[in-house]
Amino acid sequence: MPSGRKPLLLWIAAALIATAVLAVILVREHRSVSMRQAPYVTGDPQRGAALFFGEKQCSICHSINGAGGQTAPDLSATRPGVPAMGWLGTVLWNHAPGMFRQIRRRKSYPQLNSQEMADVLSFLYQAANTDRPGNPDAGRKVFEQKGCIRCHSIGISGGKSAPELSKIGEGGPDEWMRAMWNHSQSMIAPVTAALGTWPQFQGTEMNDLVAYVSQGAAVAHRAEPAGNADHGWKVFQARCIQCHSVRGQGGSLGPALGPEHELPLTTSQFASVLWNHAPAMERLGRTNGITPPTIEKAEMGDLVAFLASLRYFEPTGSPFVGERVFALRGCARCHGPSAEGTSTGPGIRAGGDAYTSVSLTAALWKHGPQMVDRMEELGIPWPQLQPSDIGDLVSFLNAPKHAP
Numbered sequence: 001m002p003s004g005r006k007p008l009l010l011w012i013a014a015a016l017i018a019t020a021v022l023a024v025i026l027v028r029e030h031r032s033v034s035m036r037q038a039p040y041v042t043g044d045p046q047r048g049a050a051l052f053f054g055e056k057q058c059s060i061c062h063s064i065n066g067a068g069g070q071t072a073p074d075l076s077a078t079r080p081g082v083p084a085m086g087w088l089g090t091v092l093w094n095h096a097p098g099m100f101r102q103i104r105r106r107k108s109y110p111q112l113n114s115q116e117m118a119d120v121l122s123f124l125y126q127a128a129n130t131d132r133p134g135n136p137d138a139g140r141k142v143f144e145q146k147g148c149i150r151c152h153s154i155g156i157s158g159g160k161s162a163p164e165l166s167k168i169g170e171g172g173p174d175e176w177m178r179a180m181w182n183h184s185q186s187m188i189a190p191v192t193a194a195l196g197t198w199p200q201f202q203g204t205e206m207n208d209l210v211a212y213v214s215q216g217a218a219v220a221h222r223a224e225p226a227g228n229a230d231h232g233w234k235v236f237q238a239r240c241i242q243c244h245s246v247r248g249q250g251g252s253l254g255p256a257l258g259p260e261h262e263l264p265l266t267t268s269q270f271a272s273v274l275w276n277h278a279p280a281m282e283r284l285g286r287t288n289g290i291t292p293p294t295i296e297k298a299e300m301g302d303l304v305a306f307l308a309s310l311r312y313f314e315p316t317g318s319p320f321v322g323e324r325v326f327a328l329r330g331c332a333r334c335h336g337p338s339a340e341g342t343s344t345g346p347g348i349r350a351g352g353d354a355y356t357s358v359s360l361t362a363a364l365w366k367h368g369p370q371m372v373d374r375m376e377e378l379g380i381p382w383p384q385l386q387p388s389d390i391g392d393l394v395s396f397l398n399a400p401k402h403a404p
């Protein structure tokens with residue numbers, strides 16, 4: 001793992017949010033306390049990275065952004081779906097037969113307890129959410145087509161009415177996106193006057209633009225781990241919460257940015273979203289006497305990490321749907337229709353400890369090789385799960401026995 005940044009203690013962010021939420025619940029009594037939030041999953045990506053590359057030896061077969069073994073898929077290659085934990089559990093489950101076969105050829109099968117699983121999964125989630133290197137040629141077109149070139153130059157070609165930008169580009173992606181954002185407020189008037197509109201960034205355009213302006217610097221910077229969610233939460237409270245709420249706490253001038261809201265996942269997506277909304281933020285800020293926030297040093301990445309941590313919620317689900325999924329996916333064939341157990345599979349209804357998506361994933365990891373064997377013996381195809389299944393299965397397995 002590249003080092004030099006503080007550990008990404010997502011759980012601290014989680015605890016802070018939880019505390020904030022509690023405070024809000026206490027203060028605003030009209031918010032129903034019975035609207036119970038599932039517990040946060042408290043994975044620490046930095047610890048997860050250490051397990052992945054060290055003790056648990058995942059990196060013997062897998063790589064992350066090209067670093068590690070080459071006999072199994074690069075685990076940063078797929079964009080995570082939602083819900084985060086449901087997605088991760090599903091990916092692991094769906095690939096289990098192929099993986100377990102390979103792992104068992106080796107001497108030791110690594111065991112992961114729930115905490116370790118949470119750490120590894122949060123690491124995988126972050127690793128899959130970093131920007132890939134952009135396309136500099138496409139970025140040059142973005143610079144031209146968005147009209148930046150009418151005022152700015154990179155090197156010699158381009159407009160001269162605004163600063164030449166290659167120095168900022170050389171500072172790397174973070175520095176570029178921060179400069180763009182911090183100057184957006186003073187650009188709004190001249191840009192909308194010159195272009196008749198405020199240019200919008202979609203898809204990978206920002207990432208490509210960054211690749212164009214920062215050339216070599218982009219690659220070096222991309223190897224850095226994502227931001228510090230704990231610090232991101234502090235920045236959010238200082239500069240964003242007046243307008244945006246998280247889980248009911250905060251202002252309402254901008255949209256609520258809780259876990260239900262689709263949020264940008266990578267730094268360049270985040271920078272696009274901020275840029276696109278600069279005029280709206282300016283307008284609303286002006287009428288309400290709020291100065292649009294500036295962003296310093298690594299804060300852009302920290303904010304992204306904080307927003308990502310909001311997705312570490314347990315996926316929600318329904319015990320009724322879960323019972324049906326349990327039958328549909330074939331789990332009931334071995335574990336029985338209400339998971340009470342049969343001769344081919346143990347009872348797995350939650351007893352004392354309720355399942356979480358992470359502990360279910362850890363249990364599947366632990367017992368997976370046995371399950372694969374049993375399915376092969378019985379000629380049952382390995383059931384494929386959907387990301388939304390995990391939440392439903394968890395609530396089904398946790399429901400009281402006779403009234404699922």
Ligand code: HEC
Pocket residue numbers: 052056057058059060061062071072073074075078091092095096097098099102103104106110112120
């Ligand atoms: C001995 C080699 C080996 C080891 C060790 C190993 N894996 Fe795998 N893993 C595989 C193979 C092979 C696949 C692909 C299986 C398939 O698709 O059939 C896979 C698939 C996966 C997938 C799904 C990948 C995708 O793109 O959908 C995840 C997630 C995963 N492994 C996580 C882990 C974790 C976490 C560890 C360490 C605790 C680990 N693996 C250790 C060989 C390994």
Ligand code: HEC
Pocket residue numbers: 143146147148149150151152161162163165168176179180183186187190191192194195199
């Ligand atoms: C109508 C002219 C105009 C257009 C079009 C324009 N800008 Fe600017 N830009 C400016 C001006 C003027 C400044 C200096 C503002 C300031 O000092 O705060 C600036 C500042 C910047 C800065 C910070 C420069 C520094 O020295 O810190 C960046 C980065 C930037 N613009 C990027 C862009 C990008 C990317 C586009 C296209 C999407 C763009 N600009 C379009 C006029 C423009």
Ligand code: HEC
Pocket residue numbers: 236239240241242243244253254255257264273274276277280281282284285290291292293303
């Ligand atoms: C002055 C009020 C204000 C402040 C301060 C503010 N925002 Fe916003 N923000 C808005 C408004 C208004 C919108 C919606 C704009 C629109 O609809 O075009 C928005 C939109 C967004 C969106 C996009 C949401 C979506 O669904 O598209 C994100 C993400 C965002 N803001 C993040 C932030 C962050 C992070 C900060 C702190 C660094 C921040 N905002 C500070 C007012 C604000």
Ligand code: HEC
Pocket residue numbers: 326329330331332333334335344345346348360363364366367368370371374375378380383393
């Ligand atoms: C072919 C039979 C079979 C099928 C189908 C099957 N399992 Fe299993 N399962 C087993 C066996 C056997 C074990 C015990 C393995 C062991 O002891 O290592 C087990 C163990 C488990 C455990 C761990 C229990 C514990 O106490 O930690 C969980 C959770 C689980 N299965 C869930 C599922 C789910 C969810 C499905 C459907 C998606 C499913 N199983 C489908 C046979 C099966």
